[in-house]
Amino acid sequence: MEDYRMIQIVKWLISCLVVFSYGSFAATVDEGVDLFNQQKYKQALLVFEPLAEKGDARAMLWLGVTQFQTGEQFAAASTLLQAAEAGSPWAMHLMVPSYNGNCAYLGWPCDEAWMDKAVDEWKKRADEGDGKSMYALLRWGDKPWWAYVPILKKKKYGELVEEAVKAGGYKAASYNMYIPIEMKKNVELLEYEATQGYAPAMMDLYYINDSSSVENLDLARQALSLGYSSGAFSLLFYFSRELPDIETESDIKKLSEDIKDKYKNAYYYSLVEKYFSGEDRTFYIKEKVVNDKGEEVYINILSDSEMKEVESRAQEFVKDLTINMFLDDSTVGALVER
Structure with a gap:
């Protein structure tokens, strides 16, 4: 038991060093995301805040979510609105009242107009090869004509989900995401994600x-x-x-x-x-x-x-296990929506 306590003390000292390091040297949004996924929210704030102050829309998104996660719901609303105005489609989506119940529950300055703006930004990013935006369009974008033709629907959606997954939009293949594709294709894509070290896909396969x-x-x-x-x-x-x-x-x-x-x-x-x-x-x-x-x-x-x-x-x-929630821009909003 003494050894275990010593390990916990060492971990605490290291976390203090991490706080000092991120407060002293420039860090990236990705490094902040890693800290957030480890549930080290105070350290993550130290990364996101200076980047957000410089106008980084992605940093603003993650800062807003981190503020929400640490109990600063009203500061989060202001930050997420700034992120939306700076061009983050994921922040825009969180400011849509029909999607996020916290808009009404907490009195956030939301507007349905953000939905169309989010879709437009996702389209732009999807055209540039962003898989997460491809996933967003499959889930929240307008349905194409073939989505109403049973013989075409699952085949076409399967092709688009595969394109999104191979471009990094792993959530597109998540089980029960209500994107209609054949189960065989669904499992095939989840297996691919599992080989890439994506733990949520492993658990989807498990279930x-x-x-x-x-x-x-x-x-x-x-x-x-x-x-x-x-x-x-x-x-x-x-x-x-x-x-x-x-x-x-x-x-x-x-x-x-x-x-x-x-x-x-x-x-x-x-x-x-x-x-x-x-x-x-x-x-x-x-x-x-x-x-x-x-x-x-x-x-x-x-x-x-x-x-x-x-x-x-x-x-x-x-003792050597690092928590990882495996959240990214396309999935972290689930912590904020109501």
Whole structure:
């Protein structure tokens, strides 16, 4: 445990050094985005603020979202409006009242006119090869005539989604994004994204497959190894649902090694998931049972030594794990919309 505390202290010192570094030297929007995705919002602010002051529309977008994420909702409204006025189509979209409920809820200075302006900017960027803008047009742009012809719709959309994905618009292939393409093509594109290290695609494939195969569980483990929290939660859910009903102390004594391993896995992923969410879900290993004397008591399914071994493995895993939300210009707005 002392080693773990020392690791946390070292991490804190490094974060302080990062704050000093970004405050002292010029940084890029991409570096700020990396910090944001690691949930290091204060450090990200230090990157975005000076760039936004220089008129960088993309920095303004991310500054506005970071302000919103840190509780400065009204400052965020002003910043996002400035970003929209400076030409960010993603900020424009967030200022459309029919899209973002916070416009009415928080009294933001929104206007439906921003929708047409966003579409025009997305068209311009899509023509220049920007895959994220291609995705935006597929989702929010005007429907072409062939979208109303069943025999053409999925084929044509499939071609356009593939073009967007190969140009970096990964969200276009996300499962259940309501862009009508054939499932076979959808899976093919998600598999491509997974080979590019895009953890959200790995988790989309995990849920599409909905199986307990080793290959499918490995998708979730790979996403988790990249710092994506959905991997931890999904693995925790998988192993916890495999646990049997325990009613008596005798039931615990009769557990097979295979079932005990499932408890160990559930405990392990509950500890790893806590690293992301901060929530304690370790109740899986403690059951209310009737003991040999007929009394109702709470008993740990795992022994103290088994728990310590699992805790040691979890601490070793998370000590070098960097959180990554995998958000980009086309997806970060989901944190702001209502």
